[in-house]
Amino acid sequence: MSWGVETQGIFGRLPIDQDFDNLIFRKQGSRWLSTGYHVLTLESRGVASLVVAARHPGLDVALLSYTNDAYGTTGVRLYVRGSGRFYWRTYQDAYPLPANGWGMIVYSASGKQTFHSDHRYADVKNSRYYIGSSRLPMRGHYYLLNSPATPTFEYETQNNSWYYDHRSWEQTGTRQVYRQVYEYNCRYEYVYDYSSGRYVNQRVCGYSYVYKWVTEPTYGYVVVGYTVHAEAKVLCTKYITLVRHHADDYVSEIRHRTHNRATAYFWATSYYDSVSPAWNGESWVYHQFNPAYQGHLKWLASPSYAGITGHSNKLVMLR
Amino acid sequence: MSFGIQVRAPGGDVTFELTSRLTTLIMSRVVGRNDSGSARLNIPGTMDFVAQAIPLDGDQHMRHVPHRLTYTASTRTLSWAPAISSDAQVSELEAWASPRRSRSRIVVFGYMPEAS
Numbered sequence: 001m002s003w004g005v006e007t008q009g010i011f012g013r014l015p016i017d018q019d020f021d022n023l024i025f026r027k028q029g030s031r032w033l034s035t036g037y038h039v040l041t042l043e044s045r046g047v048a049s050l051v052v053a054a055r056h057p058g059l060d061v062a063l064l065s066y067t068n069d070a071y072g073t074t075g076v077r078l079y080v081r082g083s084g085r086f087y088w089r090t091y092q093d094a095y096p097l098p099a100n101g102w103g104m105i106v107y108s109a110s111g112k113q114t115f116h117s118d119h120r121y122a123d124v125k126n127s128r129y130y131i132g133s134s135r136l137p138m139r140g141h142y143y144l145l146n147s148p149a150t151p152t153f154e155y156e157t158q159n160n161s162w163y164y165d166h167r168s169w170e171q172t173g174t175r176q177v178y179r180q181v182y183e184y185n186c187r188y189e190y191v192y193d194y195s196s197g198r199y200v201n202q203r204v205c206g207y208s209y210v211y212k213w214v215t216e217p218t219y220g221y222v223v224v225g226y227t228v229h230a231e232a233k234v235l236c237t238k239y240i241t242l243v244r245h246h247a248d249d250y251v252s253e254i255r256h257r258t259h260n261r262a263t264a265y266f267w268a269t270s271y272y273d274s275v276s277p278a279w280n281g282e283s284w285v286y287h288q289f290n291p292a293y294q295g296h297l298k299w300l301a302s303p304s305y306a307g308i309t310g311h312s313n314k315l316v317m318l319r
Numbered sequence: 320m321s322f323g324i325q326v327r328a329p330g331g332d333v334t335f336e337l338t339s340r341l342t343t344l345i346m347s348r349v350v351g352r353n354d355s356g357s358a359r360l361n362i363p364g365t366m367d368f369v370a371q372a373i374p375l376d377g378d379q380h381m382r383h384v385p386h387r388l389t390y391t392a393s394t395r396t397l398s399w400a401p402a403i404s405s406d407a408q409v410s411e412l413e414a415w416a417s418p419r420r421s422r423s424r425i426v427v428f429g430y431m432p433e434a435s
Contacts, residue, residue, distance in 0.1 A: 022342050023344060037381065051428075065376060065377035066424060067377075068375050103326045103334065127367070127369065153416060259415065
């Protein structure tokens, strides 16, 4: 550094010189939030390079994205768990202020104002590679609202197929049975008739038992066809990562599962066929699955799509 | 205050205080949803830095995925690429399960590392 102010602190060199370009405080606010998805508009017109910092004791918060217009950032989309007050501050690039009153101004050689003590400059208090489940003390500071919230998608495919028979009760054949049967038989006898005083030849009928071979039908269930069901499912487990700001002013990271093996895609078919399906070692495949299904879901077989994750960010605390 | 700079008004009020480290915006850049690229970071030698890819698109399904960042220390190069290979491949899934590429704002801050 060729001019300016330099302080040697325990955290390192602090030069306020011609290259100084700390972010400056812009404004702050708070809003009561409860569990759910929220869009917070912080600026009526977008600000380029706007940095958003947050505190939310007692709440779990995930930054989903910034909202923006043609000029820059206008706000944030958040997912919140719990209910409580969310405090935010915004920071932006420094801009020159008029030189009046008291304080200190630093200019570069070209006359650009690089420091003005009337600005409230961002001051990093701590930083950590993403905190995980460990607890990091906030000590009243804000942290840069970053996006560990990147959703994580884990997919699982399930194919299932089964069939059942269609049966009909019908005659399947005949069999010979040797059985006792009644037989009706008649004969003529001479019977005395008192009215006429004569014997008359009269027909007399009756039953008798006989054993003989008879043919009778046999019945049984006959499989006349098959109904084949096939279904394919994609199950998805989805997580977002939240920053938990404990009421005692520590922060830690928690993973929040928004969907647990929920069906994200379902395809099913059912058809009748008179020919028996075949076991292919995995499922009862009769016809190939719907080609459309195969086209849509082919990518899931690729290991690179087993899960979709973003990257983790560093946590930076500001004052 | 044991170190740093304070500026006080005549009444004694602290109007400005800087106690520890600088924050320097090294890069702020919006990249399109299908863009990938890289940039060499010019980070002052004593500084640490933090790089974030903040998604700019979003909806209530919470499914937008920002770019994946990779930093190569030897060349001081920050690279970015969409974190999912294609929107089209997952478009058949239910909306909540169908990740979307997002535009990202890649922000890199430089700051003094903390004492360890």
